[in-house]
Structure formats: structure tokens, C-alpha cells
Amino acid sequence: MQVITTKQELTRQVEACIRQQKTIGFVPTMGALHQGHASLVQRAVAENDVAIVSVFVNPTQFNNPEDLQKYPRTLNQDVELLTQLGAHFVFAPTAEEMYSSEELNTSFSFDFNGLDQVMEGKMRPGHFNGVVQVVSRLFDLVKPTRAYFGEKDFQQLAIIRHMVTTSSLAQQYTNLQIIGCPIVREDSGLALSSRNQRLSETEKQTAVAISQTLFTSLKWAETDTVANVQQRVIDTINAIKGLEVEYYEIVDRTTLQPTDTFQNAIGCITVYCGPVRLIDNIQY
Numbered sequence: 001m002q003v004i005t006t007k008q009e010l011t012r013q014v015e016a017c018i019r020q021q022k023t024i025g026f027v028p029t030m031g032a033l034h035q036g037h038a039s040l041v042q043r044a045v046a047e048n049d050v051a052i053v054s055v056f057v058n059p060t061q062f063n064n065p066e067d068l069q070k071y072p073r074t075l076n077q078d079v080e081l082l083t084q085l086g087a088h089f090v091f092a093p094t095a096e097e098m099y100s101s102e103e104l105n106t107s108f109s110f111d112f113n114g115l116d117q118v119m120e121g122k123m124r125p126g127h128f129n130g131v132v133q134v135v136s137r138l139f140d141l142v143k144p145t146r147a148y149f150g151e152k153d154f155q156q157l158a159i160i161r162h163m164v165t166t167s168s169l170a171q172q173y174t175n176l177q178i179i180g181c182p183i184v185r186e187d188s189g190l191a192l193s194s195r196n197q198r199l200s201e202t203e204k205q206t207a208v209a210i211s212q213t214l215f216t217s218l219k220w221a222e223t224d225t226v227a228n229v230q231q232r233v234i235d236t237i238n239a240i241k242g243l244e245v246e247y248y249e250i251v252d253r254t255t256l257q258p259t260d261t262f263q264n265a266i267g268c269i270t271v272y273c274g275p276v277r278l279i280d281n282i283q284y
């Protein structure tokens, strides 16, 4: 496996793949890889001739400087794991390689058709602009046949799908398939996340209540209303010492707008466990 740090070398390798009519599977990541990422890379390796993984902590999608600074960076371990998984190339650029200084200091703006007005978009202004900025740039460089994203970041996945299908950028991506992959969980039910590395053992045990409550809410949904289930999830988690719900919203899976029926619904949650912000979701 080759580690690439420049756009020029990446472009050279991608052009060689395209000349040889090889399909390219792409997994964009911010590193600190775990088994959730591994499941995406395994699919990219299995379903394509060449698998490219990017490892880049994208500064333009962080609206909180402390979060950016504390984001775990473990490139050597990541490279080891990706080698074992059979990835062909890792693209690990610096911020200066990815962006001009002007781009780093001005904000990119994109029309999300309302998908960014709720949940993460409401809580983290500018976050999805940064995500679309980096993902579109990576797509332009990697020219993937298929790109793999985890369903844990469900809103991100919906926005990327919108970007490649209906947005003003869509015509650049007519041959690109976006593939959503299921959440990978610890045996306890805790959704795997790079941010879990920042949890103490006690916090990790406490955080298990998030997924447990979401799973229990499937039962509540059999007999109760959407509004009541939403509130019961919030109240149950907030009653646990060390957890604080930022939002829990049950929305339509396609539009991400609030819904009053469980048909095609997903519940998306963000919870602070101590200082660490964790997200999860459940499909009803």
C-alpha cells in the first residue's frame, strides 16, 4: 500500500487506474480508524479493482477550534490497519496541500435544499459546508466509481447523496455511486466512533445507555406517538448522570424534516458524555 501526500501524485495514480479501466472504490475518513471504517474499506476492496482511503482531519468542517485540536490523529496505526485490509492507496495530505490560504479563511457555501436546517446543521453552523467542500474536492481528485459512507452520520450521507444527485454539482458525478454502510457497534451496543477514544472506561460504560435507549424506543414506538417517544428518549438519557442530550429528533429519512409517523422514520441523537460529543441513530 502506498501513502500519498500530494494532489499531484494522487492524480498520477488515479490517471493510471483510469487508463487501465480499473474501478476505484473510495473511503473518505478523518483517520483514527476503527472497525466501522474497516467495514467500509473491506467493501471498497471487495467491490472495486482499486481501493483509495483518504485520511484528512478537515479543518473547514469544525466550528469548534477545541474539537478540531482534540480530534484524535493516529496516522501510523491507520496505515497499519489499511495495509492489513488490503487498501491500495492512502491519501493523507496537509491542510495546506488541500486548500489555498484564501480557502482556509473564507467559507464555502452550498445549497442543501433544507437538509442542513435541522439537527447537526442547526447545532454546528457551517459544518456541512465544510464537509461538502472537502468531499467534492476529494471526489474530483480520486474520481471514484463508488464512494462508501457510514450510516452513523446519517445526515451527512443524505447531504452527500443530494450533492451527487440533485445539487448544482451533480452533473460532475453522474457515474458515481454513493454507498451507505450500516453502523458498526461494540458488543455493548455503543456505536463505534473515533471520538470514543476520548472516553474514559467509566464514560464508555455510561455511554452504552444511548444505544440501549434507542433500541428500547423501538418497543415504545409500537404503542406511543412520535412526539412522546422522542421526549421519552430525551428524558431517559438525561436522567443518567454524565449524559446530556443535545438533540433527539425523529425525522423522515428522505427529507430529514420532522415527521409524526414512524413510517420511513429515523431518530437521530447527539449526546454529550462528559466533554465528548457522540452521535447515533435508529431506524423505526
Ligand code: PAF
Pocket: 028, 029, 030, 056, 058, 061, 131, 134, 135, 153, 156
Ligand atoms: O465522516 C467523516 O469522517 C468526514 O465528515 C468526511 C466525510 C471524511 C469528510 O471530512
